[in-house]
Amino acid sequence: MSDEKNVDELSGVQTTGHEWDGIKELDNPMPRWWLLTFYATIIWAIGFTVFYPAWPMINSTTSGILGYSSRSNVRGQLDAAEAARGDYVTAIADKNVEEILADDSLRDFAIASGSAAFKVNCVQCHGSGAEGSAGYPNLNDDDWMWGGSAEQIYATIGHGIRFAGDDDTHLSEMPAYGEILEPGQIREVAAYVYSLSGGKPSDLSLVEPGAQVFADNCAACHGEKAVGNKDLGAPNLTDAIWLYGSGEAAIAQQVRHPRHGVMPAWSERLGDVKVKELAVYVHSLGGGE
Amino acid sequence: MASRAWKHRKMVRLMTANPTPATMTDSSGVELLDVEPLNSAKLRKPLYEKRKKIFPKRASGRFRQFKWLIMAVTLGIYYLTPWVRWDRGEFAPDQAVLLDIANRRFYAFAIEIWPQEFFYVAGMLVMAGIGLFLVTSTVGRAWCGYTCPQTVWVDLFLVVERWLEGDRNARIKLDAAPWSVNKLSKRIAKHAIWLVIAVLTGGAWIFYFADAPVLLRDLVTGQAAMVAYMTVVVLTFTTYVFGGLMREQVCTYMCPWPRIQAAMLDENSLTVTYNDWRGEPRSRHAKKAAAGGIAVGDCVDCNACVAVCPMGIDIRDGQQLECITCALCIDACDGVMDKLGRERGLISYATLADYEANMAVATDPAKKVIDPRRVRDEAGVLNAKLAHFRLAKIFRPRTYIYAGLWALVGVALLVSLFSRDRLEINVLHDRNPQFVRLSDGGIRNGYTIKLLNMIPEPRTVRLSLEGLEGATMSIIGVAEAESRAVTMLIDPDRLKTLKVYVRLAADAVTSETQGFAFVVEDQAGAESASYSATFLAPGATR
Numbered sequence: 007m008s009d010e011k012n013v014d015e016l017s018g019v020q021t022t023g024h025e026w027d028g029i030k031e032l033d034n035p036m037p038r039w040w041l042l043t044f045y046a047t048i049i050w051a052i053g054f055t056v057f058y059p060a061w062p063m064i065n066s067t068t069s070g071i072l073g074y075s076s077r078s079n080v081r082g083q084l085d086a087a088e089a090a091r092g093d094y095v096t097a098i099a100d101k102n103v104e105e106i107l108a109d110d111s112l113r114d115f116a117i118a119s120g121s122a123a124f125k126v127n128c129v130q131c132h133g134s135g136a137e138g139s140a141g142y143p144n145l146n147d148d149d150w151m152w153g154g155s156a157e158q159i160y161a162t163i164g165h166g167i168r169f170a171g172d173d174d175t176h177l178s179e180m181p182a183y184g185e186i187l188e189p190g191q192i193r194e195v196a197a198y199v200y201s202l203s204g205g206k207p208s209d210l211s212l213v214e215p216g217a218q219v220f221a222d223n224c225a226a227c228h229g230e231k232a233v234g235n236k237d238l239g240a241p242n243l244t245d246a247i248w249l250y251g252s253g254e255a256a257i258a259q260q261v262r263h264p265r266h267g268v269m270p271a272w273s274e275r276l277g278d279v280k281v282k283e284l285a286v287y288v289h290s291l292g293g294g295e
Numbered sequence: 296m297a298s299r300a301w302k303h304r305k306m307v308r309l310m311t312a313n314p315t316p317a318t319m320t321d322s323s324g325v326e327l328l329d330v331e332p333l334n335s336a337k338l339r340k341p342l343y344e345k346r347k348k349i350f351p352k353r354a355s356g357r358f359r360q361f362k363w364l365i366m367a368v369t370l371g372i373y374y375l376t377p378w379v380r381w382d383r384g385e386f387a388p389d390q391a392v393l394l395d396i397a398n399r400r401f402y403a404f405a406i407e408i409w410p411q412e413f414f415y416v417a418g419m420l421v422m423a424g425i426g427l428f429l430v431t432s433t434v435g436r437a438w439c440g441y442t443c444p445q446t447v448w449v450d451l452f453l454v455v456e457r458w459l460e461g462d463r464n465a466r467i468k469l470d471a472a473p474w475s476v477n478k479l480s481k482r483i484a485k486h487a488i489w490l491v492i493a494v495l496t497g498g499a500w501i502f503y504f505a506d507a508p509v510l511l512r513d514l515v516t517g518q519a520a521m522v523a524y525m526t527v528v529v530l531t532f533t534t535y536v537f538g539g540l541m542r543e544q545v546c547t548y549m550c551p552w553p554r555i556q557a558a559m560l561d562e563n564s565l566t567v568t569y570n571d572w573r574g575e576p577r578s579r580h581a582k583k584a585a586a587g588g589i590a591v592g593d594c595v596d597c598n599a600c601v602a603v604c605p606m607g608i609d610i611r612d613g614q615q616l617e618c619i620t621c622a623l624c625i626d627a628c629d630g631v632m633d634k635l636g637r638e639r640g641l642i643s644y645a646t647l648a649d650y651e652a653n654m655a656v657a658t659d660p661a662k663k664v665i666d667p668r669r670v671r672d673e674a675g676v677l678n679a680k681l682a683h684f685r686l687a688k689i690f691r692p693r694t695y696i697y698a699g700l701w702a703l704v705g706v707a708l709l710v711s712l713f714s715r716d717r718l719e720i721n722v723l724h725d726r727n728p729q730f731v732r733l734s735d736g737g738i739r740n741g742y743t744i745k746l747l748n749m750i751p752e753p754r755t756v757r758l759s760l761e762g763l764e765g766a767t768m769s770i771i772g773v774a775e776a777e778s779r780a781v782t783m784l785i786d787p788d789r790l791k792t793l794k795v796y797v798r799l800a801a802d803a804v805t806s807e808t809q810g811f812a813f814v815v816e817d818q819a820g821a822e823s824a825s826y827s828a829t830f831l832a833p834g835a836t837r
Contacts, residue, residue, distance in 0.1 A: 135726075135728045137727065144728075146739075146741075148733050149733075204736070242734065245736075246735065292741060
């Protein structure tokens with residue numbers, strides 16, 4: 007390398023002696039600032055492997071004397087977030103849903119937190135806007151099968167509906183009248199029920215005998231005036247809201263072979279605080295009583 | 296050697312023609328050419344040029360006085376503004392100028408700006424830009440020479456340097472002297488004071504962003520936010536390096552503004568000018584020349600103008616990029632002219648048009664050189680044909696356009712400022728679901744409403760529905776009962792978010808889309824705001 011012959015004539019600088027297509031590489035020294043930076047990075051890198059996890063071992067890595075790990079970092083941040091929410095969470099745990107609703111800041115917190123929990127756990131059936139669909143109730147409206155007060159919503163979410171795993175779950179079952187009533191009676195009662203909410207049955211003569219069939223078979227649960235019974239989960243049949251569809255055919259179908267929705271009990275899975283927050287959120291959707 | 300041949304071809308292309316080529320021929324008849332390559336090894340200069348030290352001499356005169364005054368005013372504004380108090384009542388900070396980034400509120404005396412009103416700041420920046428055009432087109436690089444922070448702080452740092460190390464000659468001597476206790480102590484003291492100034496500069500900046508007295512206490516007791524300390528450190532560094540170490544290099548190499556400003560000058564802009572029609576030919580031996588019957592100009596080549604220049608240039612070489620037009624050379628030259636008993640203004644603020652007119656007067660058309668006898672008569676009286684600066688000349692269409700634009704933006708901002716709303720309403724219709732059918736067949740729509748109380752006082756406001764007959768509303772957490780108007784208190788200087796449900800009975804739903812408005816009125820004052828909204832219903836509702 008230090009061979010005299012390898013000096014470039016024009017610049018007077020030594021070359022590396024390598025030649026590509028007649029072009030030689032000058033062997034200028036590295037700029038000093040560059041070298042110093044380079045050495046500094048080497049020292050930094052060595053220090054880094056001492057202070058931070060770096061060297062691979064057989065089962066894990068060296069842990070570094072600072073004991074840093076990104077996992078515990080995240081854990082710490084989550085704990086900090088949890089601690090920041092701590093006062094609210096404690097207050098929600100201590101209070102019942104009515105008290106939470108009455109407290110401005112607690113209510114706002116519960117709505118925000120409940121909204122997030124809703125998007126994770128409830129939208130699969132009830133929809134992202136809680137608008138529901140056939141068989142899955144719309145939670146925005148003011149029609150509630152099991153009651154629309156905050157306490158009732160709280161109980162429904164916590165224990166579920168027809169959920170086998172919870173002793174306090176809402177239980178009710180409408181018999182399949184296809185095996186009890188004659189097909190003609192079913193047509194009559196369907197026409198009658200349809201007329202209750204302002205519908206115009208295809209054959210008006212069916213309405214009067216239908217009323218009799220209703221009084222004999224249905225009034226026990228749905229009430230004499232068919233306004234339903236929230237303790238039994240029997241829906242109001244006089245309003246404009248139909249879970250399984252409106253119209254004589256849909257009503258007759260539901261009389262013959264009733265469908266029953268099932269909702270899991272959430273208190274065990276989400277904890278009491280989350281269920282309270284969800285109840286406050288659902289109550290705030292506009293239909294709460 | 297392929298490389299040699301390649302390089303040779305390249306060299307040939309770069310060669311220049313020698314003006315008087317001497318042709319030689321060697322013994323074998325080959326012509327030998329006398330040429331020098333542009334970048335031959337012995338001519339090549341390094342790309343990096345070390346800074347040449349400048350030791351500006353103290354100037355005195357009217358421009359120096361004016362610059363002291365401007366320095367006092369600008370530094371005073373910078374350091375004192377955050378400490379000015381302004382009473383805004385109990386619900387807003389009492390600092391006159393405060394950029395409250397954390398709460399996103401900006402205060403300037405009686406004006407409070409919310410983030411969405413930031414266009415006022417943009418408007419002021421537009422005004423500052425046009426104002427610079429105006430100033431530059433009339434008085435040249437006045438911004439650079441008088442008010443640029445770089446100029447002001449360099450001036451301040453030079454005051455310290457001169458105070459500790461003496462004026463130009465003493466500083467040159469000290470700089471050349473070997474290291475001694477005396478030199479070391481002077482240098483340490485100088486840099487220490489510079490650093491103190493730099494810390495105070497960086498320190499003053501952060502007071503614009505928080506309550507100054509509280510922040511000062513927190514800073515000293517070590518309780519201020521990390522960002523405050525980091526800002527002080529960064530600004531200390533830049534102030535010290537730019538003002539103390541780099542000085543004129545910032546203007547010459549780093550700042551884009553000189554290039555832009557130069558493009559805005561024209562022949563009617565004032566610039567600091569060496570009037571060579573009066574000064575040339577310069578002579579250090581004017582008396583001897585006069586005795587010998589040789590006419591010479593007024594310039595005695597004393598170099599006073601170069602010695603005082605903070606940029607280290609010679610204004611006699613003409614207008615140049617490095618010149619910040621600080622006018623200290625005018626002061627220096629005027630002093631010399633006073634001593635010589637000649638008129639001031641050998642170096643003066645002049646327009647290029649005047650300069651060229653005077654050059655035409657002074658230049659001998661035959662010989663194309665300046666002839667002092669054309670400038671002064673035998674008695675030494677200046678030629679009456681010489682143009683003198685008149686204020687009217689710098690007012691020209693361009694100036695009026697800049698001034699007009701500047702005023703237009705200013706008036707627009709003022710009109711907007713005095714007519715702006717301090718109570719606002721924003722309405723966002725629920726999208727999912729767009730409407731809800733209720734058990735009685737009626738339809739309900741949900742809205743998120745934001746009420747902005749933009750004054751630092753709590754307000755009682757009334758939110759009501761306008762239009763949409765028969766509709767009622769309820770507000771979660773505020774008014775559960777159905778009504779058409781709700782009165783509520785909104786916090787000072789805050790935004791209040793409301794979840795509002797509007798319901799309409801089935802028989803009042805006349806179409807899929809019905810227009811109405813939310814109106815919010817201040818119960819105490821006359822201010823009100825409204826927002827047009829729509830009420831949506833399913834198409835098959837009828």
